[in-house]
Amino acid sequence: MLTSRKTPGTDRLTHRTTRIALAAFTASALALTAAACGGSDKKDDGKNTASPSATGTGTGTGSGPGVQLPDLHGQKLEVAAVWTGPEQANFQKVLDEFDKRTGAKSTYVPTGDSQSTFLGTKIEGGAPPDVAFLAQNGVLHQFADKGWLKPLGPQAQAQSSANFSPGWQKLGAWKGKQYGIYAKVANKSLIWYNAAAFANAGVSEPKTWADLLKTAETVFESGTPPVSIGGADGWTLTDWFENVYLSQAGPDKYDQLAAHQIKWTDPSVKAALTTLAQLFGNKDLVAGGTKGALAADFPKSVTQVFTGSTPAAMVYEADFVAPFITSNTKAKVGTDAKEFPFPAVGSGKAPVVSGGDVAVALKDGKAAQALLTFIGSTDAARIWAGGGGYLSPNKSLDFSAYPTDVQRNIAKSLIASGDDFRFDMSDQAPAAFGGTKGEGEWKDLQDFLAKPSDVAGAQAKLEADAAKAYGS
Numbered sequence: 001m002l003t004s005r006k007t008p009g010t011d012r013l014t015h016r017t018t019r020i021a022l023a024a025f026t027a028s029a030l031a032l033t034a035a036a037c038g039g040s041d042k043k044d045d046g047k048n049t050a051s052p053s054a055t056g057t058g059t060g061t062g063s064g065p066g067v068q069l070p071d072l073h074g075q076k077l078e079v080a081a082v083w084t085g086p087e088q089a090n091f092q093k094v095l096d097e098f099d100k101r102t103g104a105k106s107t108y109v110p111t112g113d114s115q116s117t118f119l120g121t122k123i124e125g126g127a128p129p130d131v132a133f134l135a136q137n138g139v140l141h142q143f144a145d146k147g148w149l150k151p152l153g154p155q156a157q158a159q160s161s162a163n164f165s166p167g168w169q170k171l172g173a174w175k176g177k178q179y180g181i182y183a184k185v186a187n188k189s190l191i192w193y194n195a196a197a198f199a200n201a202g203v204s205e206p207k208t209w210a211d212l213l214k215t216a217e218t219v220f221e222s223g224t225p226p227v228s229i230g231g232a233d234g235w236t237l238t239d240w241f242e243n244v245y246l247s248q249a250g251p252d253k254y255d256q257l258a259a260h261q262i263k264w265t266d267p268s269v270k271a272a273l274t275t276l277a278q279l280f281g282n283k284d285l286v287a288g289g290t291k292g293a294l295a296a297d298f299p300k301s302v303t304q305v306f307t308g309s310t311p312a313a314m315v316y317e318a319d320f321v322a323p324f325i326t327s328n329t330k331a332k333v334g335t336d337a338k339e340f341p342f343p344a345v346g347s348g349k350a351p352v353v354s355g356g357d358v359a360v361a362l363k364d365g366k367a368a369q370a371l372l373t374f375i376g377s378t379d380a381a382r383i384w385a386g387g388g389g390y391l392s393p394n395k396s397l398d399f400s401a402y403p404t405d406v407q408r409n410i411a412k413s414l415i416a417s418g419d420d421f422r423f424d425m426s427d428q429a430p431a432a433f434g435g436t437k438g439e440g441e442w443k444d445l446q447d448f449l450a451k452p453s454d455v456a457g458a459q460a461k462l463e464a465d466a467a468k469a470y471g472s
Contacts, residue, residue: 016464057146067159067377073103074312075367080109080119081133081357086323089386097383098374101357103365115139117451119362123148128362131371135357136427137171137434143360144174150361152178153369159376171423172358180358181376184384185391187410188239188318188353188424189342194305195335197224197313205340205351207242212343213278217287219313224289227279228312230301231294231449232433234442238434239353240316241445245272247348251422258425260470264462273448273455275345285313291448301325306331316342318355319410323389334406354414355424356393433469440465 053194075123083091095106109129111118116139128148134140143149152172160169160181172180198204201222206212216226230236247256251270256262257269276389283289287304288296296304298317305315306329317322322333331337344350359375361368373382381394385401395415402408426434426441433440442467444465450460 005256010036041330045210057197065447067374068155069370069374070096070366071103072367072370076103077104077106077131077367077371078109078129079106079131079133079371080111080122080129082111082113082115082135083133084110086327086389090323090384090389093387094375094380094383097380098371101374102370104370106307106371107223113437114431114435116142116273116435117463119143125361130365130368131359131361131375133183133357133359135355136429136431137356137358138428138434139431140172140180140358140360141174142430143178143362144177149179149360150364150368152181152361152372156181156369156372156376157280159373161196163376163378165392165395171356172360177446180360182323182356182358182393183375183381185354185393185414186318186320187414189351189354190321190339191245191314192305192321192337192339193314194224194311194331197222197311200224201313205338206343208343209275209278209345213285216279216314220284225312226285226314226466228287228301229280229293229449230296230298230303230314230315230317231446232297232300234437234446235319235426235435236298236301238441239450240276242425243316243351243353244275245344245425246267246343246347246351246353247342247345248272248275250348254422254425257422258428260411260429260466260472264466265459269459270460272454273452273458276440276448277303277452277455280449295447295451301329303328306337319391320389320408322404322406324389325433326388334404339406352413353424354391355427364450375472389470429466430469433466440469 010346051082052185079095081088081091088110092108093130094353095108097259098104099106111132115135119128119132134143140149159173160178164182168182169178170201172182191243193205197219201215201219201224203215203218206215219226229240245257245268248271249257253262253268256268257264260267279285280290281292286293302317302324305312306325321339322337325331325333325337341350342353359372367468376394378394378396381392382399382401384390385392385397385407386403389401391407391411391414395412397411399408399411402411428434431440436442444458444461447461448454451457
């Protein structure tokens with residue numbers, strides 16, 4: 001989406017996959033995002049305290065429990081999601097609080113990259129988890145069509161209606177039924193950079209794609225590998241494509257391609273791939289060259305920007321990178337590690353792409369619905385936000401719940417955007433095309449990274465795989 005994604009022993013760093021494309025923020029929202037992501041000199045290492053004015057809409061200010069939950073003593077609950085590492089540990093705090101309030105005993109199960117396959121196998125085997133967080137909107141549709149999802153109960157629906165805008169509720173619905181709650185999202189239009197590398201090269205944060213390429217060239221000339229790419233994880237490449245495509249082709253074309261109403265052989269796709277090839281095809285600009293990029297998984301793509309004797313200068317990904325940097329390097333976010341918005345391509349607007357995980361019930365029963373009710377509440381969002389690396393579309397959550405200025409400002413821009421957003425393209429696709437390791441778009445874009453000169457070949461393969469997955 002994100003989101004992402006998951007590598008054993010490291011943080012999967014959503015979405016992966018998880019991803020929502022916020023295509024056209026309002027002018028004020030974009031300004032807030034720019035301020036949040038502009039690499040301010042103000043230190044932001046997670047220890048900042050919120051100002052008195054850093055509040056949301058005001059309905060989540062109470063310090064005590066604000067949502068009523070049933071007594072679930074003696075009941076066990078299995079919860080599945082893609083998160084590992086710090087993301088999993090942060091979510092565990094939410095589960096622990098749920099267990100404390102209800103008496104239930106919850107168990108967390110990571111699904112791995114091929115989430116739909118993992119969950120589908122468990123469901124067909126008669127042993128589904130009670131609740132799952134789906135990283136792809138297309139999977140929600142597929143599971144609902146198969147009758148595998150349980151609609152939200154009255155209490156969960158009440159939390160959804162009270163705390164989420166109609167647009168977010170619509171994303172959790174399918175064919176007239178409300179199935180899910182989007183509890184966790186991520187801004188995936190950020191490029192993180194090593195502040196020392198930029199200072200050494202004498203460059204500043206680029207605003208356009210052309211400026212990004214010039215910046216990368218200057219960084220290379222200074223003796224630093226410019227751009228780190230996690231090509232071993234195909235989902236990172238879908239994110240690169242989506243940002244370029246959304247900015248260059250615009251939201252209408254984006255919607256059409258996402259629904260496969262236009263083919264991947266369309267000239268707009270050719271233009272986006274040709275743009276990407278300006279970076280992917282220049283071995284001087286890619287850390288480790290093509291082979292290095294294809295061998296680097298997402299965690300390595302991040303750590304090699306902030307560790308080692310010759311760290312790279314930049315890496316693209318979401319706001320969830322911040323806690324990963326803090327946990328796995330000595331770099332301090334806001335000083336050593338900074339970020340800027342993904343630059344505008346050509347005459348297009350700067351894109352804002354994000355990722356999201358939707359909570360759904362796979363089993364009937366009071367326990368699953370109670371957890372969905374809690375997940376939709378401001379109580380759960382406040383706990384989750386306090387751990388960092390988290391962004392919520394819950395409009396009732398005080399911005400003061402976020403531990404850093406960067407996170408608070410990104411949250412403000414998200415809420416200010418209202419319903420003016422679009423869901424991540426690959427996450428709208430059938431999982432066989434947009435969300436399966438070694439298949440579909442993930443594999444096709446890895447092949448394109450290996451041979452970026454073959455734009456037509458990449459288009460043909462993408463269209464063949466999309467047509468097969470979409471059935472058209």
